[in-house]
Amino acid sequence: MYPASKYPHKVPNPRSVEGHLAPQVDANWSQPFIKEMRFLEVPGPEIGAALADVNTHVSELGEDAWRSFGEPIAYAASLNLPRREPRKVYWEPACIVFQATAMWILCEAFWRMLRSFSDFYIQPPLVFLVLCLMVLMSTGDRVMRWIVHNSACLQTALLASAGIVGAMFFILWITGGAGWGELPLVWAWVVSGVFMVTGTLPLVISGRWGRIARNPIPVPDHPNPPRQLRGLIDWDNVFWFPVGAVVVPVIYYGINFVFSG
């Protein structure tokens, strides 16, 4: 007997790949299953057939996928489907780090612009960037596997990164950032723009035209596979920091406007 799911049953979004191909299967099961298959570089049709089997079985038996098939990661491995040698994954999380750094610089620059400063401090975000990249260089593949294997942890990781950025921004606000490296404010817009493009563009290109996007998941009774707008990182998570870089300054501007009258 396999253990029950640790999470409440999640109905898949009908517009998502798993919602289209396996609507009866708990999305908490199907999402990590698909991601693990993608991580193992299993061809799309093989993934679709395996997922359709799960959907049919669960639908006919009326039992939860966790009870019938066990852990999705272990089940994906047990199928032993033809696959290529999984590649090491570094650049996807590195892109997210570039995005987070860009958001940090942008928020700081915006704050300093509102306070009529003409310079900004480049050292803290650069230290953050370099440290994160160093950590990724040593653990990138494991970090990515951890993200793939835990459905909620990418959002948690993004939230933690945003929290670190926010905390550093707050410290700068309190201390005035005195004594740290200074550059003219105009450079902040340039550097943050370059970092944001560096972080976002590869993820967008990979999500729309990369190997995974070009290898859709069809199943025989769904002849038109839905387009999968994502790589190893889900499509909507690609835009957390670009959107945040717009939203946070707007919120800050609003708070500043309210409190300064």
Added chain:
Amino acid sequence: MCHDIGVESVERPAEWLRGLLDLCVLAVIEQGPTYGYKISTALTTAGLGEIKGGTLYPLLSRAERDGLVDTHWEAGDGGPGRKFYTLTSQGQQRLAELRTAWENFREDVNRVVEGHPRIEIEEES
């Protein structure tokens, strides 16, 4: 009495079925084109216990890859499509081999279990 493969049963160790599941599944498919859930139900009805999808489908996937079964999809009864499995000639041959091997093994086990002939155990001094 329900045996659930994956759980130690007092009455019948799960390993017994695990080792024979290939044979049992091929024998069910031999009776005519069928799909995963039906195979699982047939084995349960025959008294072999509950066969989990996590055990059955990797086995079917391996059988398909080894050319023992052919597959085709048919629309379900108002539900999702079903993947039907049919035994190939290679599968028939494999099933015949497994049946012979099982018969021989069963006879050997019976002889040992029933004590015919008496087994001489050399004691080390």
